[in-house]
Amino acid sequence: MSAHQPLPEPQAATQPARQSWWVIRGELSRGAIWGLAAAGLILPLLVWWAYTAAGLANPMFMPGPDAVLARVGRWWSDEGLLADIGISVYRVMTGFLLSALFALPLGLYIGTYRPVQAFLEPLTDFIRYMPAVAFIPLVMLWVGIDESSKVLIIFIGTFFQMVLMVAEDVRRVPMAQIEAAQTMGASRSEIVKLVILPSARPALLDTLRITCGWAWTYLVVAELVAANSGLGYAILKAQRYMQTDKIFAGIILIGVIGLLTDQAFRWLGRAAFPWLKR
Amino acid sequence: MAVENSSGAKIRIRQVSKVFKTRNREVQALQDINLDIQRNEFITFVGASGCGKSTLLRSIGGLEQHSRGEILLDGRAVTGPGIDRAMVFQHYSLYPWLNVMQNIKFCRQLKVVSDTVKTDGDIEVASGRADALLNLMGLSAFHQAYPNQLSGGMQQRVAIARALMPKPEILLMDEPFGALDAQTREVMHDLIRHVHRLEKSTILFVTHDVEEAIYLGGRVVLMAPRPGRIDTIYDVPLPAERNQDMKLSAEFLTLKREILARIRETSGMSTDLELLEQLTRTQPAAL
Numbered sequence A: 001m002s003a004h005q006p007l008p009e010p011q012a013a014t015q016p017a018r019q020s021w022w023v024i025r026g027e028l029s030r031g032a033i034w035g036l037a038a039a040g041l042i043l044p045l046l047v048w049w050a051y052t053a054a055g056l057a058n059p060m061f062m063p064g065p066d067a068v069l070a071r072v073g074r075w076w077s078d079e080g081l082l083a084d085i086g087i088s089v090y091r092v093m094t095g096f097l098l099s100a101l102f103a104l105p106l107g108l109y110i111g112t113y114r115p116v117q118a119f120l121e122p123l124t125d126f127i128r129y130m131p132a133v134a135f136i137p138l139v140m141l142w143v144g145i146d147e148s149s150k151v152l153i154i155f156i157g158t159f160f161q162m163v164l165m166v167a168e169d170v171r172r173v174p175m176a177q178i179e180a181a182q183t184m185g186a187s188r189s190e191i192v193k194l195v196i197l198p199s200a201r202p203a204l205l206d207t208l209r210i211t212c213g214w215a216w217t218y219l220v221v222a223e224l225v226a227a228n229s230g231l232g233y234a235i236l237k238a239q240r241y242m243q244t245d246k247i248f249a250g251i252i253l254i255g256v257i258g259l260l261t262d263q264a265f266r267w268l269g270r271a272a273f274p275w276l277k278r
Numbered sequence B: 001m002a003v004e005n006s007s008g009a010k011i012r013i014r015q016v017s018k019v020f021k022t023r024n025r026e027v028q029a030l031q032d033i034n035l036d037i038q039r040n041e042f043i044t045f046v047g048a049s050g051c052g053k054s055t056l057l058r059s060i061g062g063l064e065q066h067s068r069g070e071i072l073l074d075g076r077a078v079t080g081p082g083i084d085r086a087m088v089f090q091h092y093s094l095y096p097w098l099n100v101m102q103n104i105k106f107c108r109q110l111k112v113v114s115d116t117v118k119t120d121g122d123i124e125v126a127s128g129r130a131d132a133l134l135n136l137m138g139l140s141a142f143h144q145a146y147p148n149q150l151s152g153g154m155q156q157r158v159a160i161a162r163a164l165m166p167k168p169e170i171l172l173m174d175e176p177f178g179a180l181d182a183q184t185r186e187v188m189h190d191l192i193r194h195v196h197r198l199e200k201s202t203i204l205f206v207t208h209d210v211e212e213a214i215y216l217g218g219r220v221v222l223m224a225p226r227p228g229r230i231d232t233i234y235d236v237p238l239p240a241e242r243n244q245d246m247k248l249s250a251e252f253l254t255l256k257r258e259i260l261a262r263i264r265e266t267s268g269m270s271t272d273l274e275l276l277e278q279l280t281r282t283q284p285a286a287l
């Protein structure tokens, strides 16, 4: 027989449980996350401001944040910033959506059926390694320098990568999920529609988010070479007139637009896939 | 062994062999397997790792193509997976984007199933079945939860309910409780026996836990590796109605000891033990 031992009196906690920030893959409060993110963005801005305000830089080559901000204002009011943003966003979105329109089904087939994979993947892999930028002269020869050339360059830059990433996302769908459907008598098309696609959706959205970022890179390349409008073109023109503040403004604006798009994708993911969080 | 009258067998396995060919070698996963399984039988499979238990189960399920021999269900050869055979895997194969109820009802979106459901009455029956399974599994409070909000035992219960939904005649279970703790496992054992009685299904159950195999099975098939084959088939000397106390009975323990000893003999582990003894004997001298 074991006698019950009296439990020790509960003691008042002398010190709160220690919380360390340096836990591997640890959790962090929302406030701390926002605070750190803001600090990470503001700190370089402060350094930049202090450096230029102290007169350490030649404003001709490196304007301060105040000058850049003033330039953004003037660009907006007098130099048609909205139109520049509009045409750039339009080009990125057209190229990117066109890319997605073809890459999604193609990647789905490559990732699902071995023969398609064996047939198309090496070719896609090969083209992917050809620098999209090097296609620009060819594109200009073939389609000239109208809107479609910019869209085409973005398409070439993102499409082949996207196909391979989509195929990989589809291949990552656990075999157990597919086999479970098979043992319930699902047909091939039902498995694709009811298992593979829904299962891969979060990964696919992530792929779109990442390739959308690349689309912006190729947009600027296209506009630097073959355009007379848009943010990339504005940056190039600013160089000709030694408007360093406008170059800075253009680069930062593209960064801001990219960041916003990225956040929009993440938000969409959280809203569309509530089952991902515990 | 126990089955003489094989003409009425639900599943007949005749001379089934399976060879896996990988780049530089061939693995004889199954060799000349012969086995008859009766309707409404609960048969369990044990054996050393790699003896082909999963391969056999997957072949019956139609997920794996056997190289030779034939598997007959009610006299018809297996050519692929089908709605008459449900499978429960060790690793949770639930659909994380569907909640518990949607997972259980998954098969109703499939053409093979929806074709059988035509009238409003059929739909009502099907819905009733989903609710009944949810209750049977003790999950009614969680019908809207997503799989990753459930414990491992609950997830596996959802997987079983989903497998049972289309009223399969045969239930194939491959170490379904392998990842669960001992207490949850006991609960699941009684649950699955209850299901077996209720649904009159034929259950093939693979495990590496001999106690589990004896407690659940009417027969225990012991398989041996390299090449994968059936070594011995044991009849379990326990009444059809089981309870946890029987695990302490003399018959149970004797059979358990016998099977464990046989697994050790067939697994090639004994030679490993000899090697180990040799090592420990020679070590002081070597040092």
Ligand SMILES: Nc1ncnc2c1ncn2[C@@H]1O[C@H](COP(=O)(O)OP(=O)(O)OP(=O)(O)O)[C@@H](O)[C@H]1O
Pocket: B020, B021, B022, B027, B028, B029, B047, B048, B049, B050, B051, B052, B053, B054, B055, B056, B208, B228
């Ligand atoms: N897809 C495959 N490709 C090549 N070899 C395989 C494949 N699947 C299984 N094997 C081999 O076939 C043999 C039997 O495997 P199987 O998974 O059926 O064993 P098991 O009895 O289920 O083992 P465990 O108890 O570890 O689950 C093993 O030697 C394994 O390596």
Ligand SMILES: [Mg+2]
Pocket: B053, B054, B055, B174
């Ligand atoms: Mg196995």
